Amino acid sequence: MLEFKYDTQLLIEGTGLDEDVINSYFRQNFEGDCLLAVGEPELIKIHFHTNEPWRVLEYCASLGEIYDIVIEDMDRQARGLQG
Numbered sequence: 867m868l869e870f871k872y873d874t875q876l877l878i879e880g881t882g883l884d885e886d887v888i889n890s891y892f893r894q895n896f897e898g899d900c901l902l903a904v905g906e907p908e909l910i911k912i913h914f915h916t917n918e919p920w921r922v923l924e925y926c927a928s929l930g931e932i933y934d935i936v937i938e939d940m941d942r943q944a945r946g947l948q949g
Contacts, residue, residue, distance in 0.1 A: 871915075872915065873936075
């Protein structure tokens with residue numbers, strides 16, 4: 867059993883996006899691991915393992931338009947099932 871079940875990935879498109887601010891917000895407000903929040907002020911790529919992907923989506927949507935959203939159940943994948 868994995869500690870954090872959902873591999874959550876998406877892109878945020880907006881203006882004035884700051885990867886340092888986003889990284890800090892994630893670390894202070896979400897439980898998870900394998901955080902990646904990188905990009906430019908207009909486009910940020912998010913990768914995060916969590917048990918509450920809906921919270922990640924809600925926060926990211928507050929920053930700009932979110933798209934290319936992928937949420938995979940890594941526990942199912944580890945058992946050989948589609949995630």
